[in-house]
Amino acid sequence: MAISMDRKNGYFYLRTKNTVYVLGLHEGKYPVHLYYGKRVKSPVLSSHTQALSFAPYYAAHGYDFLPDVTSVEFPLFGSGDMRATALKLRRLASGAAATHFTYRSARKLAGRCEIQGLPFASADENTQTLELCLEDEVLCCRLYLYYTVFPESDVISRHFVLENRSEGDVSIEKCMSLALDIPRDDLDMISFWGGHKCERNYQRTPVMHGNQRVQSRRGASSHHYNPCLLLCERKATEEHGEAYGFNFIYSGNFLDEVELSLNGTTRVLVGLGAENFTYLLKAGERFSSPEAVMTYSAKGVGQVSRNMHDFVRSHILPRDVFPQRPVVLNSWEAFHFDIDAKLMVDFAKEAVACGMDMLVMDDGWFGARTSDAAGLGDWFENKSRFPSGLAAFVEEVRQTGIKFGIWIEPEMVNPDSALYRAHPEWVLAAPDYEPMLSRKQLVLDMGNPAVRDYLKDAFAKTFDGVAIDYFKWDMNRNFDYAYSTALSPQQQGEAAYRYMLGVYDLFTCFCQRYPNAMIENCSGGGGRFDLGMMKYSTQIWTSDQTRPKNRVYIQYGSSFGYPASVMSCHVAKLAECKNPRWLDYRFRVALQGALGYEFNIMQASDTVKDALRRQVEEYRGYERLIFEGDLYRLLNPFETNGVSAYYYASKDQNELLLSFLQNEGEKKPRSFRLKLTRAEKNASYLDRLSGKTYTGEELRRGLTVCTDKEEQYGIMWHFVKQ
Numbered sequence: 001m002a003i004s005m006d007r008k009n010g011y012f013y014l015r016t017k018n019t020v021y022v023l024g025l026h027e028g029k030y031p032v033h034l035y036y037g038k039r040v041k042s043p044v045l046s047s048h049t050q051a052l053s054f055a056p057y058y059a060a061h062g063y064d065f066l067p068d069v070t071s072v073e074f075p076l077f078g079s080g081d082m083r084a085t086a087l088k089l090r091r092l093a094s095g096a097a098a099t100h101f102t103y104r105s106a107r108k109l110a111g112r113c114e115i116q117g118l119p120f121a122s123a124d125e126n127t128q129t130l131e132l133c134l135e136d137e138v139l140c141c142r143l144y145l146y147y148t149v150f151p152e153s154d155v156i157s158r159h160f161v162l163e164n165r166s167e168g169d170v171s172i173e174k175c176m177s178l179a180l181d182i183p184r185d186d187l188d189m190i191s192f193w194g195g196h197k198c199e200r201n202y203q204r205t206p207v208m209h210g211n212q213r214v215q216s217r218r219g220a221s222s223h224h225y226n227p228c229l230l231l232c233e234r235k236a237t238e239e240h241g242e243a244y245g246f247n248f249i250y251s252g253n254f255l256d257e258v259e260l261s262l263n264g265t266t267r268v269l270v271g272l273g274a275e276n277f278t279y280l281l282k283a284g285e286r287f288s289s290p291e292a293v294m295t296y297s298a299k300g301v302g303q304v305s306r307n308m309h310d311f312v313r314s315h316i317l318p319r320d321v322f323p324q325r326p327v328v329l330n331s332w333e334a335f336h337f338d339i340d341a342k343l344m345v346d347f348a349k350e351a352v353a354c355g356m357d358m359l360v361m362d363d364g365w366f367g368a369r370t371s372d373a374a375g376l377g378d379w380f381e382n383k384s385r386f387p388s389g390l391a392a393f394v395e396e397v398r399q400t401g402i403k404f405g406i407w408i409e410p411e412m413v414n415p416d417s418a419l420y421r422a423h424p425e426w427v428l429a430a431p432d433y434e435p436m437l438s439r440k441q442l443v444l445d446m447g448n449p450a451v452r453d454y455l456k457d458a459f460a461k462t463f464d465g466v467a468i469d470y471f472k473w474d475m476n477r478n479f480d481y482a483y484s485t486a487l488s489p490q491q492q493g494e495a496a497y498r499y500m501l502g503v504y505d506l507f508t509c510f511c512q513r514y515p516n517a518m519i520e521n522c523s524g525g526g527g528r529f530d531l532g533m534m535k536y537s538t539q540i541w542t543s544d545q546t547r548p549k550n551r552v553y554i555q556y557g558s559s560f561g562y563p564a565s566v567m568s569c570h571v572a573k574l575a576e577c578k579n580p581r582w583l584d585y586r587f588r589v590a591l592q593g594a595l596g597y598e599f600n601i602m603q604a605s606d607t608v609k610d611a612l613r614r615q616v617e618e619y620r621g622y623e624r625l626i627f628e629g630d631l632y633r634l635l636n637p638f639e640t641n642g643v644s645a646y647y648y649a650s651k652d653q654n655e656l657l658l659s660f661l662q663n664e665g666e667k668k669p670r671s672f673r674l675k676l677t678r679a680e681k682n683a684s685y686l687d688r689l690s691g692k693t694y695t696g697e698e699l700r701r702g703l704t705v706c707t708d709k710e711e712q713y714g715i716m717w718h719f720v721k722q
């Protein structure tokens, strides 16, 4: 049983396969946090109520209840907790942002509660939810806290619903979905920073006193920071020590906040934040926060990642549309905007000859889009490039024996487009100022239903009845200022949030209208590499950076929160592969996710084409293991000047796929021992690539590898139990 309630003593237990989370009610009134950690019979409960001078208290409770030093379940601004808080509410009638919520009731639910308008993790037969109802009688608001337990992946999610039962309006001024007080003052924080073409760099720093934040203010979860955050004890490694993982099922602005306070407790908060979000909750209305997730392991950072991977695969990603993930040939890096029907059909023929499954026609097929300066928003085919129309062209491509995918960027508009000329008021831009451009484009106000109706109609006219197997959904700029002409001045703080609701609505419409097509998500590469997007997209274009020396870092960083099956990885820049070994290295690097290709294959020699055919075949032999196996990281390129190693283990331990990648960075000869602790001690394993046999014991003790070459190269071993 995932959830049990001891109503008499006011304790609630949330159990997953390996963890337990305990909360209680202080004096039957205040939900306090008592334990989150290893699943043991009698967890040591603590809520840290030791008195500290200056901490405010209610006269009725005296020193018995000091919100400022207590591990509360959901810290509220204006309630005597002076640390970072999860929720700030302002009663507009008085202007006060004080609150005093107390417990009213609890319910245990089978499955989960849906979150209206937002993506959320799907339940399975083991999922259960605890609902706690709190009330503030002055504010006349009810606050429902939801804890949804996913026992098999060791994940617990949190979100809340706020109900305004008063006759006046309430403004939500800070909104965090998850709060957790960890009774430790020796934690490290692992976060991911970057930019376009260099996403998700790993950074491990000690959590210091004060407030540490990772956040996006860009309207997208962004290339710059990722909502995935890990905390671990200072001495934790990949395989040892206490570690926690957090993430947010949302794709817009976010805030991860970590605060170590004087009482030696580290508080973690995950949510929408306060800087780019306010919400006017009118009398009688309800607001649901997005969902945030957490996991814990006593077996190191690697296990936290594996929990996240299992969770994403089982509860986030959409079902695979095809029995096998298609190996894609994408037109972008080959031709950029210079495409037409004939070229694409020829391109498709070459892809088929090399054993690839899907031709993806990237940007440049619609409106006046022959460069990035015009046409975005005008979603009909360019007649001079596709004279027989889209449907007939797609048929021709498919007759070559390949599936067909197409690029779209629904959320954007070029000023030079029919759409913008007709509706300049449909963009998010500061009123009375000149709108700011990025990549010569503006952001459509997706929160405005009229904009979405236009897009739904335009895409239906162009795509209905056309045999499309795959959409590459791109988004190529961030916000400068989110102001919506569809909202009142008092609601402008909602514009960025409503934009995301609108985007999710359009995704839902696509998924329903084209159920047999898969979506690959993209935002100039990995600018929206988050659990919100993963709810609709089978895979995400990991980065616009296709050079392996950088990809090694990007993919390694991404692996902390996300499984390989979601990372789209292409072999690209053929012209740079002067040496056949380099093509092989690119392939080995791309084996950290769903394989694709992205170069002008027409210019490839027969030898290269043979090599590509062999690569696709080889990939087919590994893909299940990569997509469904457990990932073990061995060498972190951020700590080894670019040398990386990891392996995938099948759940039954019958197969292990080990990769060692020496990047350009490392020049000095150096040796490493790669220990495969997942190998079965007494078993014997055949490496299918070298033909050599190893005992499990040998693999556990480790293989020695050396960085003895000047250039980048990769070695792989595919061990199969005999």
Ligand code: DGJ
Pocket (backbone or CB within 6 Å): 332, 362, 363, 407, 474, 476, 522, 523, 524, 525, 541, 543, 544
């Ligand atoms: C950015 C994407 O990341 C690229 O792969 C490509 O689709 C371009 N946009 C097209 O404009």
